[in-house]
Amino acid sequence: MELDVPLNMDEVNQKVSELKAAGKEATVEDVIYDTILQSFQGYLDEAEEGHYDTAKLVDGELGVYGITDKKTHTVDPFSTDWIEDFKANADAVFAYLADSADEIAKEG
Numbered sequence: 001m002e003l004d005v006p007l008n009m010d011e012v013n014q015k016v017s018e019l020k021a022a023g024k025e026a027t028v029e030d031v032i033y034d035t036i037l038q039s040f041q042g043y044l045d046e047a048e049e050g051h052y053d054t055a056k057l058v059d060g061e062l063g064v065y066g067i068t069d070k071k072t073h074t075v076d077p078f079s080t081d082w083i084e085d086f087k088a089n090a091d092a093v094f095a096y097l098a099d100s101a102d103e104i105a106k107e108g
Contacts, residue, residue: 003042005035008090032086033057036093040075043098047105057082064104075100 006012012031019026040062041055053072054065060082064073078085078096086093 003038005038006031007094009087012086029083032083033060036062036082036086036097039094040097040101043101044104047098047101053104073104 006015012028012035015031016026016028019031037055037057044053044055044064045051052067054069056063056065060077062075062077062082063071064075066072075097078092079088082093
């Protein structure tokens with residue numbers, strides 16, 4: 001799986017600067033949430049060998065929705081907040097997202 005997402009806080013800050021320079025509103029939190037969502041969706045698609053379920057990040061909650069748009073799973077952050085987890089250890093967040101996607105795919 002290859003995604004163009006920030007891999008650490010330096011890259012997050014760079015992405016925020018690029019978006020602002022392009023005239024778009026962006027915050028560190030927006031970029032981190034987008035990174036988590038894109039990454040998890042990519043891991044999920046890879047684990048399921050196709051796009052069968054959709055990841056949604058709503059109010060800080062990462063959910064997995066089936067084809068009927070019914071939530072089937074929730075992936076909780078390490079702490080109480082994805083933002084703080086990413087800031088503390090982005091590599092661990094990516095590994096956790098990949099593992100979670102694999103577990104969900106095995107259930108299906």
